[in-house]
Structure formats: C-alpha cells, structure tokens
Amino acid sequence: MVINFGLVLIFSTILRVLLILYGDWQDTHMEVRYTDVDYLVFSDAANLIFSGESPFKRTTYRYSPLLAFLLIPNAILHRSWGKYLFSAADLLVGYLIRTILKLRGVPEKICTYCVMAWLFNPFTFTIGTRGNCEPIVCAVILWVLTCIMRGKVYQAAVWYGLIVHFRIYPIIYALPIVLVLDRQYIKSGQKPMLVKWSSHQGNSNQCLGDTYPKSSWSVLASIFSGTRILFGLMSGAVFLGFTGLFYYLYGWEYLHEALLYHLTRTDPRHNFSIYFYHIYLHYEQELSILEKLASFLPQFAVQLVLMFNYALDLPFCFLVQTVAFVAFNKVITAQYFVWFFCLIPIVLPWSKMKLKWEGVICILVWMGIQLNWLMWGYLLEFKGKNVLLPLWGASLLFMAANCYVLIVIIRCHRYSSIFQHLNSSSKERLKVK
Known part of the structure; x- marks a missing residue:
C-alpha cells in the first residue's frame, strides 16, 4: 500500500494548526503554558524592533535580529504569527526530505515513510507549534x-551564508561542503551525476575501508578549485554582509549577544551537557578564555575525523557531525535534537539497521537515559532537592548514550558518495541510473 504524500501533508498541516489553536487556549486557561519561553523572547524582541x-x-x-524582523507581524497581525511561520517551515522540511530522496532515486513508498518519520515525530510537530x-x-x-x-552551487552558497548568520552552528558543515565540491564531481556548466539509491542495494557488506576514505582525502589535492573558492567567497560575503548590517544598526551589543556570547558561553543552569556541573561549581569565579574554549577541543577533534571520512556522502556526514556536535557541546537543550532529527530521514534508505533489533535498542537507550535525566531535573527544578551530582551522572550517561547511538548509526550505514565522477565512462554511468 502506497500512502499518498499529498494526504500526509494535508493531515500534517491540520495537526499543526490544531496544536497552535490548542496552545493559545492552554496559555489562557492553564497554569502551565504550552508556548515555549523562547517564543516570548522572540516576540518581545520583535516588538522592540x-x-x-x-x-x-x-x-x-x-x-x-533577522529572526525578530521575521516576527514583526506578531505585533501587527496576531501573537501566533511566528508559530504559523515556524510550522510552515516544519512542513517545508518534510517536502524537502522527499525532494532529496527522489533526486537520489528512492522509491515513492520509502520516500513517504521517511517523510512521515519527520512530520509525525511528536518532538518535531510540537517544536514549531510551541x-x-x-x-x-x-x-x-x-x-x-x-x-x-x-548543481546550483552558488545558490547554495548564498543560503549557506545566510543560515550561518541566522544560527551559527551550521558552520560545522563548511569543510564537508568544500570537500564535496570537487571538480571530479561538479564543474561549471555541467550537471553533477547523482549516485542512485538502487545502485547500492544488495551491497550490505560494503565497508568503509574499501575505497571511501581514500577518495575523501584525495580531494584535498585540488582544494583551490574555482567552484570552491567562489562558494567560500559568496557564502562569506552573505554572512559578513548581514553581520555588517546589523553591527551598523545595533553596534557592539549585537556582536557580543548574537555571536561572541556563544563562543565563551558559561551557563550555570542544569542542562544535558556534561560540562554544566563544572560551570555551576565555578560560576562565581572568572574563567579564563582558555578554560572557556577548552570544551571545543574534543568537539573539534571529533568533527575533523567525521568530516574527512564521510564528506563525500554529504547527507550522512551532516547527520553524524550534528549528532556529535550536540553530544559534545557545552550546553545542550532539547531543542538541539531537532538539528539531527531532520537529517535522519534523508539517510534512512541507506541504513542496514533493522527496527526490530538495533533500531528499537537505540531508541530505548536514547529515550530511557533521557527520561532518567529528566527525572533528576524534575527533582531539582520543581521539588528543590539537592540532586546536582546525580543529575551530572545522568548527563554522563546521556553522553555515553549519544556516542553509542552514533557508533551504531555509522556501523549500519551503507556508504555512498552522492556524486558520480563526471569523467566516468558511459557504461559506468548507466550502472547508477
């Protein structure tokens, strides 16, 4: 039975509209608010602008400030404008998941199931509506x-520069993108050849050590190709253009709050990160810049390994990078999980993981240890009990769970470069069609 994608999208839209309307009612009539506290911050900032x-x-x-500008209609039309905007983006994610999978030749039925993994995930369909x-x-x-x-590299550069300005964390994708923009795969005036999903089915024994890492490292030989340079210049110009504009409008306060703060952030509040307890204990002391940046070292090392090993399989590289980035970050909140939730569906068709065993185990481990953390967080936040040490222990377990899930994802993935060599023979090209 093939589920109609249009019906999935319609039902998803109705669900999100109903949740937004319900959220407005709950905020008015109940003590516990449905709306995320961050939304109130966004709305207040929009009112100020x-x-x-x-x-x-x-x-x-x-x-x-671009986010606050987008929410100005909150002050003009309705306070829930932003929720509808974010939920529309949520639906767009589902559409783009399908687009990416169709480009890679994934059958319609599998595409729809992968889209549903995003659209009907309780975490994702509530995050935008809240x-x-x-x-x-x-x-x-x-x-x-x-x-x-x-093959629209320069259009990608513009949007990439914009999103790094909007939310700094996508900077981690810069090197994998540069690595994949090799002249062997993408040349000006030529459309890249995509490796189709069907060409890698049945090759369940494919191993990373066969040919994949060699091709990933070898692209460094032509690092200064024209496509890469122009991508870097265009994305950098967009990023610096918006940064310069808002610096002109709001001065040093903008640079500190929107950019520099995130590099040296020391948040003493409890969160999923293993670093929170150390920050909490030393919050009254002035930490040196070196101490503030030290947490980036393991994060940076892991990112480098993932980038150079998996860059040519770009969607998968994005996924493992994001999981690792969140797991090793100084501050981890639940909203960060959506960063990799949106990438899971576009690599699912290449996974050898069976839901009955590895899949269920990964879900139970990740969710079970998260629930353990939430229990200790509840006792601290709502009951006022001194459980900071057990909470930190729960954070260590959560870090271990993330690493375990990451390893399983890597072991169960069928590695596949997204592009075929442009200079491949016609016979080789026919194999991937």
Whole structure:
C-alpha cells in the first residue's frame, strides 16, 4: 500500500494548526503554558524592533535580529504569527526530505515513510507549534543540500551564508561542503551525476575501508578549485554582509549577544551537557578564555575525523557531525535534537539497521537515559532537592548514550558518495541510473 504524500501533508498541516489553536487556549486557561519561553523572547524582541529600538534590550535575546524582523507581524497581525511561520517551515522540511530522496532515486513508498518519520515525530510537530525557530534552520540546511545536489552551487552558497548568520552552528558543515565540491564531481556548466539509491542495494557488506576514505582525502589535492573558492567567497560575503548590517544598526551589543556570547558561553543552569556541573561549581569565579574554549577541543577533534571520512556522502556526514556536535557541546537543550532529527530521514534508505533489533535498542537507550535525566531535573527544578551530582551522572550517561547511538548509526550505514565522477565512462554511468 502506497500512502499518498499529498494526504500526509494535508493531515500534517491540520495537526499543526490544531496544536497552535490548542496552545493559545492552554496559555489562557492553564497554569502551565504550552508556548515555549523562547517564543516570548522572540516576540518581545520583535516588538522592540517595531517600536524602533534594539532587540537586544530584551534580556536573553541572543539571536540574529533577522529572526525578530521575521516576527514583526506578531505585533501587527496576531501573537501566533511566528508559530504559523515556524510550522510552515516544519512542513517545508518534510517536502524537502522527499525532494532529496527522489533526486537520489528512492522509491515513492520509502520516500513517504521517511517523510512521515519527520512530520509525525511528536518532538518535531510540537517544536514549531510551541514557537521554536529551529524548523527554519532545518529547512534552509536541507535546501542547501538540495541546491548542491542539483548543481546550483552558488545558490547554495548564498543560503549557506545566510543560515550561518541566522544560527551559527551550521558552520560545522563548511569543510564537508568544500570537500564535496570537487571538480571530479561538479564543474561549471555541467550537471553533477547523482549516485542512485538502487545502485547500492544488495551491497550490505560494503565497508568503509574499501575505497571511501581514500577518495575523501584525495580531494584535498585540488582544494583551490574555482567552484570552491567562489562558494567560500559568496557564502562569506552573505554572512559578513548581514553581520555588517546589523553591527551598523545595533553596534557592539549585537556582536557580543548574537555571536561572541556563544563562543565563551558559561551557563550555570542544569542542562544535558556534561560540562554544566563544572560551570555551576565555578560560576562565581572568572574563567579564563582558555578554560572557556577548552570544551571545543574534543568537539573539534571529533568533527575533523567525521568530516574527512564521510564528506563525500554529504547527507550522512551532516547527520553524524550534528549528532556529535550536540553530544559534545557545552550546553545542550532539547531543542538541539531537532538539528539531527531532520537529517535522519534523508539517510534512512541507506541504513542496514533493522527496527526490530538495533533500531528499537537505540531508541530505548536514547529515550530511557533521557527520561532518567529528566527525572533528576524534575527533582531539582520543581521539588528543590539537592540532586546536582546525580543529575551530572545522568548527563554522563546521556553522553555515553549519544556516542553509542552514533557508533551504531555509522556501523549500519551503507556508504555512498552522492556524486558520480563526471569523467566516468558511459557504461559506468548507466550502472547508477
């Protein structure tokens, strides 16, 4: 039975509209609010811009002013405008997941199931309706991937520069994108040949050590190709252009709150990160810049290994990079999980993982240890009990769970470069059609 994609999209839209309407009712009639506290911050910042003031007058607003500009209709039309905008981006993510999979030759039935893995994930369909902006980031990241796969490299560069300005974390994708923009795969005026999904089925014994890493490292030999240089210049120009504009409008306050703060952030509040307890214990002391940046070292090392080993399989590289980035980050909140949730569906068709065993085990381990953390967080936050040490232990377990899931994902993946060599013989090209 093939499920109609249009019906899936319609039902997903209705579900999100109903949740937004329900959220408005709950906020009015119940003590516990449905709306994310961040949405209130975004809305206040938008009101400040509408009044001609700086959005950074709103305490804890540490985002690009572009987000506040997008939410100005909150002050003009309706306070839920942003929720509808974020939910529309959420639906767009589903559409782009299908687009990417269709470009790679995945059958319609599998495409629809992968889209449903995003659209009907309780975590993802609530995050936009509660007023979190992450679906916009996810949609643009997938659009960048789509542009690269279609050979529209410079269009991808513009959107990539914009999204790095909007939310700094996608900077981690810069090197994999540069590595995959090799002249063997993408040349000006020539459309890249995509390796189709069907060409790798039945090759379940394919191993990373066969040929994949060699081709990934070898692309460094032509690192200064014209396509790569132009991509870097265009994306950098867009990033610096928006940064310069908002620096002109809001000065040093913008640079500190929206950019520099995230590099040296020391948040003493409890969160999923293993670093929170150390920061909590030393919060009254002035940490040196070196201490603040030290947590980036393991994160940076892991990123380098993943980039150089998996860059040619770009969607998969994005996924494992993001999982590792979140797991090793100084601060981890639940909204960060959506960063890799949107990437899972575009690699599912290449996974050898069976839901009955590895899949269920991964889900149970990840969710079970997260629930363990939430229990200790509840006792601390709502019951006022001194459980900081057990909470830190739960964070260590959560870190271990993320690493375990990452390893299983890597072991169960069928590695496949997204592009075929442009200079391949016609016989070789026919094999991937």
